[in-house]
Amino acid sequence: MSKNVIRRKSIEPRSASEADRDGGVQSVDRALSILETLAEDDEGYRLSDLAVRTGLSASTVHRLLATLESRRFVQFDRAESKWHVGVRSFTVGASFARRRNFSAQAIPYLRKLRDLTRETANLAVVDDEFIIVLTRMESREIMRSLTKVGGRVAMVTSGVGKAVLATYSDEDVGAVIRHHGMPRLTEKSIVRPGDLFKELATVRKQGFAIDDEEAQMGLRCVAAVVYNALAEPLAAISVSGMTSRITDERLPEVGRMVREVAAELTAALGGVTPAVKQD
Numbered sequence: 001m002s003k004n005v006i007r008r009k010s011i012e013p014r015s016a017s018e019a020d021r022d023g024g025v026q027s028v029d030r031a032l033s034i035l036e037t038l039a040e041d042d043e044g045y046r047l048s049d050l051a052v053r054t055g056l057s058a059s060t061v062h063r064l065l066a067t068l069e070s071r072r073f074v075q076f077d078r079a080e081s082k083w084h085v086g087v088r089s090f091t092v093g094a095s096f097a098r099r100r101n102f103s104a105q106a107i108p109y110l111r112k113l114r115d116l117t118r119e120t121a122n123l124a125v126v127d128d129e130f131i132i133v134l135t136r137m138e139s140r141e142i143m144r145s146l147t148k149v150g151g152r153v154a155m156v157t158s159g160v161g162k163a164v165l166a167t168y169s170d171e172d173v174g175a176v177i178r179h180h181g182m183p184r185l186t187e188k189s190i191v192r193p194g195d196l197f198k199e200l201a202t203v204r205k206q207g208f209a210i211d212d213e214e215a216q217m218g219l220r221c222v223a224a225v226v227y228n229a230l231a232e233p234l235a236a237i238s239v240s241g242m243t244s245r246i247t248d249e250r251l252p253e254v255g256r257m258v259r260e261v262a263a264e265l266t267a268a269l270g271g272v273t274p275a276v277k278q279d
Contacts, residue, residue, distance in 0.1 A: 044082035109265040110137040119241035124160045159211035159221035160236040166203035188213045208255040220246040224262035227271040
């Protein structure tokens with residue numbers, strides 16, 4: 001009898017623990033999938049739409065939403081019957097920007113860049129081979145923002161991404177291409193590795209990168225890197241605007257301003273800007 005009791009204590013708790021762990025991990029993964037989906041659209045989603053987008057049953061989505069709502073990670077708009085990201089998600093997500101403690105210091109420089117160029121100024125970082133927009137100063141002109149604050153974009157499809165990629169070795173750039181491909185978003189997207197490497201060589205020489213309607217027709221972005229004390233990329237700043245305002249004739253001037261403000265921010269943060277390579 002005593003052996004049987006000992007045996008049950010050694011086996012049953014382990015089995016229950018493993019089941020709880022597996023179920024718990026699955027629930028966490030599903031809840032995070034719901035949050036990521038909600039973050040994709042500020043207009044929110046109905047329950048049925050969330051079920052389709054996440055591939056989960058409506059009952060599972062509703063159960064997870066109820067838990068997330070109780071913790072204020074999501075909120076429900078009863079007038080439109082739509083779910084949205086909640087205030088707690090913002091609070092937790094904001095810790096990422098706080099950890100990148102240069103965000104607050106960058107604001108005056110973004111404001112300066114916006115006022116100089118009259119275009120929207122952005123601050124972004126690289127996270128897991130994607131560009132994350134940390135903050136921006138909106139232009140007073142009409143603007144269609146391609147990527148919202150907190151949004152992720154592939155490095156090869158953005159001006160900020162190309163600015164950072166220009167600091168990488170060819171081997172590291174090749175690894176990014178292998179991991180994420182080179183999607184064709186517009187007819188002007190760069191989709192051949194050889195063309196990208198040529199573009200990055202130009203970026204290194206002029207000190208700024210250009211997204212020339214490669215992510216969305218009608219929009220241009222001009223970006224430059226902000227460096228740390230080891231002359232390594234810490235972040236990048238950019239301006240984005242419509243091609244009717246950032247014209248071919250104006251691109252060199254805008255590029256110079258972005259590059260110079262990036263250098264000023266680098267110095268303010270105690271960083272070192274490498275010398276621009278010339279022919």
